Amino acid sequence: MADLRIRLAGISSPNPFWLASAPPTNTGYQVQRAFEAGWGGAVWKTLGDPIINTSSRFAAVHFNGQRVAGFNNIELITDRPLEVNLEEIYETKKRFPGHALVVSLMVEPKREKWHEIVKKVEAVGVDGLELNFGCPHGMAERGMGSASGQQPDLVEMQTMWAKEAAKTPVIVKLTPNITDITATAKAAARGGADAISLINTINSLAGVDLDTWNTVPHVGGKGAHGGYCGPAVKPIALNMVAECARNPEVGIPISGIGGISNWRDATEFLLMGSTCVQVCTAAMHHGFSIVEDMIDGLTNYLDEKGLASVNELIGRSVGRYSDWGDLDLNYAVVARIDRDNCIVCNKCHIACEDTSHQCIERHTDDSGAAYLLVREEDCVGCNLCSIVCPVEGAISMIEVPSSDPPLSWNQRQAAITAINPDNGGDDSGEKEAV
Amino acid sequence: MGDSLSANGAGLSAEELRRNFAEVKPGMRPKEAIEESNRCLYCYDAPCIKACPTGINVPSFIKKISTGNMLGSARAIMDANPVGASCSRVCPTEELCEGACVLNHSSKPIRIGDLQRYATDWAIGSGKTLFQAGPGNGRSAAVVGGGPAGLSAARELARFGFSVTVFEAKEQAGGLNTYGIVSFRLPQSISLWEVEQIRKLGVDIRTGIKVGEDVTVQELLEQFDVIVLAIGMSKVPMLGIEGEQLDGVYDAIDFVEATKTELTEEMAGKRVAVIGAGNTAVDAATCSVRLGAANVKMVYRRSREEMTAYDFEFEFAKQDGVEFEWLSMPVRIIGDGEGKVTGLECVRMRLEPAEDGGRRRPVPVEGSGYTLEVDAVIKAIGQTRYLPLIEQLGIEHKRGIVTVDPVTFQTSNPRIYAAGDVVFGDGQGEAMVVSAAQQGKLAAYSIHQTLVERRERHG
Numbered sequence: 001m002a003d004l005r006i007r008l009a010g011i012s013s014p015n016p017f018w019l020a021s022a023p024p025t026n027t028g029y030q031v032q033r034a035f036e037a038g039w040g041g042a043v044w045k046t047l048g049d050p051i052i053n054t055s056s057r058f059a060a061v062h063f064n065g066q067r068v069a070g071f072n073n074i075e076l077i078t079d080r081p082l083e084v085n086l087e088e089i090y091e092t093k094k095r096f097p098g099h100a101l102v103v104s105l106m107v108e109p110k111r112e113k114w115h116e117i118v119k120k121v122e123a124v125g126v127d128g129l130e131l132n133f134g135c136p137h138g139m140a141e142r143g144m145g146s147a148s149g150q151q152p153d154l155v156e157m158q159t160m161w162a163k164e165a166a167k168t169p170v171i172v173k174l175t176p177n178i179t180d181i182t183a184t185a186k187a188a189a190r191g192g193a194d195a196i197s198l199i200n201t202i203n204s205l206a207g208v209d210l211d212t213w214n215t216v217p218h219v220g221g222k223g224a225h226g227g228y229c230g231p232a233v234k235p236i237a238l239n240m241v242a243e244c245a246r247n248p249e250v251g252i253p254i255s256g257i258g259g260i261s262n263w264r265d266a267t268e269f270l271l272m273g274s275t276c277v278q279v280c281t282a283a284m285h286h287g288f289s290i291v292e293d294m295i296d297g298l299t300n301y302l303d304e305k306g307l308a309s310v311n312e313l314i315g316r317s318v319g320r321y322s323d324w325g326d327l328d329l330n331y332a333v334v335a336r337i338d339r340d341n342c343i344v345c346n347k348c349h350i351a352c353e354d355t356s357h358q359c360i361e362r363h364t365d366d367s368g369a370a371y372l373l374v375r376e377e378d379c380v381g382c383n384l385c386s387i388v389c390p391v392e393g394a395i396s397m398i399e400v401p402s403s404d405p406p407l408s409w410n411q412r413q414a415a416i417t418a419i420n421p422d423n424g425g426d427d428s429g430e431k432e433a434v
Numbered sequence: 435m436g437d438s439l440s441a442n443g444a445g446l447s448a449e450e451l452r453r454n455f456a457e458v459k460p461g462m463r464p465k466e467a468i469e470e471s472n473r474c475l476y477c478y479d480a481p482c483i484k485a486c487p488t489g490i491n492v493p494s495f496i497k498k499i500s501t502g503n504m505l506g507s508a509r510a511i512m513d514a515n516p517v518g519a520s521c522s523r524v525c526p527t528e529e530l531c532e533g534a535c536v537l538n539h540s541s542k543p544i545r546i547g548d549l550q551r552y553a554t555d556w557a558i559g560s561g562k563t564l565f566q567a568g569p570g571n572g573r574s575a576a577v578v579g580g581g582p583a584g585l586s587a588a589r590e591l592a593r594f595g596f597s598v599t600v601f602e603a604k605e606q607a608g609g610l611n612t613y614g615i616v617s618f619r620l621p622q623s624i625s626l627w628e629v630e631q632i633r634k635l636g637v638d639i640r641t642g643i644k645v646g647e648d649v650t651v652q653e654l655l656e657q658f659d660v661i662v663l664a665i666g667m668s669k670v671p672m673l674g675i676e677g678e679q680l681d682g683v684y685d686a687i688d689f690v691e692a693t694k695t696e697l698t699e700e701m702a703g704k705r706v707a708v709i710g711a712g713n714t715a716v717d718a719a720t721c722s723v724r725l726g727a728a729n730v731k732m733v734y735r736r737s738r739e740e741m742t743a744y745d746f747e748f749e750f751a752k753q754d755g756v757e758f759e760w761l762s763m764p765v766r767i768i769g770d771g772e773g774k775v776t777g778l779e780c781v782r783m784r785l786e787p788a789e790d791g792g793r794r795r796p797v798p799v800e801g802s803g804y805t806l807e808v809d810a811v812i813k814a815i816g817q818t819r820y821l822p823l824i825e826q827l828g829i830e831h832k833r834g835i836v837t838v839d840p841v842t843f844q845t846s847n848p849r850i851y852a853a854g855d856v857v858f859g860d861g862q863g864e865a866m867v868v869s870a871a872q873q874g875k876l877a878a879y880s881i882h883q884t885l886v887e888r889r890e891r892h893g
């Protein structure tokens with residue numbers, strides 16, 4: 001059986017599955033229940049003041065009959081006094097010395113405030129600290145949370161202040177509400193952070209009620225933007241993790257967060273460079289017991305792959321994530337339909353006909369049975385048909401061997417520049433949006 | 435099935451027979467399984483778990499299907515139920531797990547049995563061994579009978595570190611899963627895979643050995659620390675009517691068993707009467723149809739309401755074209771000069787309210803006698819007990835139903851435990867594969883507790 005133990009910036013954990021700083025980690029009772037259920041670590045719900053309760057606070061986006069595709073909240077940080085939290089943190093660590101117990105902090109951007117809270121929290125015995133520069137609502141209005149997390153210089157300075165006082169590793173939690181995540185990630189690294197965690201929630205409005213015209217959720221008829229998380233945000237989070245993981249100027253370990261619901265999601269984050277993952281929404285949707293399949297599924301997966309430790313997995317896909325300018329322009333795939341699996345719903349045909357390159361033909365064979373055929377010479381390999389196809393194995397995207405050697409945009413521009421130095425090559429280093 | 439089952443009187447080809455006895459219900463396809471598993475709510479303290487006699491963690495194994503953790507899913511099932519692959523096919527799920535699913539109230543229940551089959555089929559295909567034996571604890575156990583109850587006890591004892599020997603009279607272990615439940619519902623290979631999983635734990639399964647004849651009770655008591663009696667039930671009892679010895683009269687258990695090993699043309703073109711209306715009777719009737727019988731009637735002295743076969747069994751029989759003679763009691767089997775069955779004489783019955791308010795009593799309608807022209811009669815009116823062996827063991831019983839403590843499954847001899855059909859009856863337990871498996875497990879737990887844990891505690 002594969003070894004699931006990990007170390008994030010010196011913090012050891014029996015497995016890579018942590019609960020994120022959020023309602024599931026609000027009290028000692030909850031965190032202890034979570035450890036009993038199998039969670040390897042927990043980041044305590046953000047400490048700080050003042051204590052404010054918003055009611056109501058949550059909303060969710062359901063998608064085609066599946067509940068909680070995305071989750072939205074307008075709650076703030078902890079709703080309990082610091083002393084109570086500290087006492088419970090102490091008790092929890094005493095009962096579970098082998099688990100990773102990290103405490104999330106948020107204070108005003110003042111040096112002495114950071115020193116004070118860091119010392120108080122470390123005094124009760126914790127494995128690490130997480131600085132919450134991410135909360136997008138409520139705290140930001142007072143210059144905390146994402147307000148400070150959106151400014152690289154503030155991130156750097158506050159990280160430095162926390163580090164001045166801290167004896168345990170400091171993780172900086174980043175807000176995704178920023179154009180280039182590596183800007184704040186690099187700032188955290190410059191400030192001396194031992195690791196970064198990302199993402200916090202994304203600015204969102206869950207919906208509008210068609211009968212009352214109120215926002216969802218609303219507080220006495222008024223709404224404000226909240227923070228979005230859950231399965232819907234996973235691709236956004238995964239990209240941000242990957243961008244940080246492959247950036248040498250960031251260069252510190254990562255704890256991946258955002259839309260992780262099961263061992264498969266978690267494994268993707270590990271492959272993209274997360275040393276551990278944190279989970280909030282999935283636990284809120286199903287309870288702590290979901291970690292059982294996360295552990296079991298990851299263990300079976302590693303065994304199946306012949307890997308002895310989860311550490312052998314971490315970061316294995318990072319090298320495959322690069323810039324658009326480095327992709328091989330001569331690589332080509334085409335769609336191919338397997339009649340044995342096709343149920344002739346014609347969805348691929350209409351998708352290609354109306355919105356792509358009109359190359360899936362409808363035919364009838366000698367026995368009068370309908371079938372579909374891709375005109376491969378016109379197929380641009382966009383994947384759309386295989387995305388809309390509802391059955392497994394009906395459409396495969398097949399690589400077509402290219403007669404030309406691999407050539408990327410950057411190589412092409414460099415070649416042009418070499419031939420004619422006055423022409424082209426100006427934007428060759430830039431990232432391209434696709 | 436309907437018209438694909440040829441019943442035109444002509445013999446069936448070997449290929450037709452094979453097709454008729456191949457598993458009727460196809461397994462779920464991947465897309466079906468993914469859709470269905472994602473529909474499960476993953477309830478907390480889920481009622482489906484409690485409704486499964488073996489307590490399979492249903493939401494857990496279903497979630498594992500949805501996350502693609504097939505090995506974990508199969509383990510979760512087989513951990514709770516050592517014959518979980520068979521059970522996925524033969525359990526009356528609408529009365530058990532699926533009947534309890536909360537979605538019955540708002541949508542349609544989750545197809546738990548089909549998902550369970552999907553996961554265990556994956557395990558069978560993978561060739562993996564799911565469990566390991568525990569480190570030896572120096573104790574030995576003899577399990578008499580290798581059916582669901584015996585196998586289940588053997589597996590749990592092996593996991594506790596007992597050295598386990600199973601004695602099985604038949605050529606193969608698996609009990610009625612291997613020999614009793616018709617192939618088109620439960621192929622033999624499924625049951626034999628379960629047997630193999632248990633053998634791989636180091637359990638010594640000695641087949642072809644009948645306890646009481648090939649090895650004595652005394653020898654077992656001398657050689658083993660503890661005995662688990664899991665011999666199930668015996669043959670169908672005598673009807674006690676004239677003509678029972680005629681050529682063409684069958685015992686339903688023997689009859690079905692024969693189809694599990696070889697398919698013959700014996701029933702081809704024949705008119706068959708099956709006496710009884712339990713699950714065994716239905717199995718004998720559908721088997722007859724699939725062997726090419728021209729007409730199959732089930733003869734029952736009560737009505738549809740009192741029929742003990744599960745609803746899905748009844749529906750299945752109707753689909754196979756089985757006919758029903760309700761409120762009819764056989765009084766004589768008629769034979770020709772050569773001793774071959776030619777008819778079944780019956781009388782009509784009516785139901786009278788029982789004096790004590792219990793099940794309505796069938797009473798013959800005077801002068802209503804009539805004869806069904808048949809070529810074969812299959813008796814399926816319950817099963818008798820292995821009285822001689824039970825007497826040899828010297829344990830308490832009521833007409834062959836072994837008396838056990840309902841919690842520990844210990845018999846009147848503290849070194850002998852009993853589980854499965856051998857304790858079924860008189861309000862004790864239920865004759866189902868899944869309950870036999872659970873009882874085997876529970877017997878193993880109390881044996882472990884008594885022989886190992888308690889000793890350890892007392893030093």
Ligand SMILES: Cc1cc2nc3c(=O)[nH]c(=O)nc-3n(C[C@H](O)[C@H](O)[C@H](O)COP(=O)(O)OP(=O)(O)OC[C@H]3O[C@@H](n4cnc5c(N)ncnc54)[C@H](O)[C@@H]3O)c2cc1C
Nearest residue numbers: 579581582583603609610645665666854855865866867870
């Ligand atoms: C035709 C039929 C259909 C059924 N259909 C269903 C169904 O759809 N669903 C369901 O849940 N249940 C069904 N049942 C009931 C189910 O099969 C039994 O409840 C279950 O098999 C009981 O398990 P067991 O281990 O107690 O006994 P068995 O399965 O009977 O196993 C007992 C074993 O002990 C062996 N044995 C007996 N005497 C000796 C001896 N002296 N020495 C060594 N070995 C011995 C036997 O050969 C046999 O292998 C059906 C039963 C029948 C007969």
Ligand SMILES: Cc1cc2nc3c(=O)[nH]c(=O)nc-3n(C[C@H](O)[C@H](O)[C@H](O)COP(=O)(O)O)c2cc1C
Nearest residue numbers: 020021022046073199200229230258259279280281
């Ligand atoms: C109700 C709610 C409250 C949250 N509170 C905090 C918080 O106090 N501190 C913090 O750092 N993140 C907080 N978060 C963000 C989560 O820790 C996490 O980063 C985010 O939900 C993404 O993970 P998920 O998709 O698994 O939910 C909160 C999230 C939710 C849903």
Ligand code: SF4
Nearest residue numbers: 023055056057058284
């Ligand atoms: S889950 Fe329901 S009952 Fe519990 S605090 Fe929230 S609104 Fe109240």
Ligand code: SF4
Nearest residue numbers: 342343345346348389
């Ligand atoms: S979408 Fe898939 S199933 Fe539907 S017609 Fe196209 S290939 Fe066939």
Ligand code: SF4
Nearest residue numbers: 474475477482535536
């Ligand atoms: S009761 Fe139904 S929905 Fe709930 S866990 Fe069980 S199978 Fe799933």
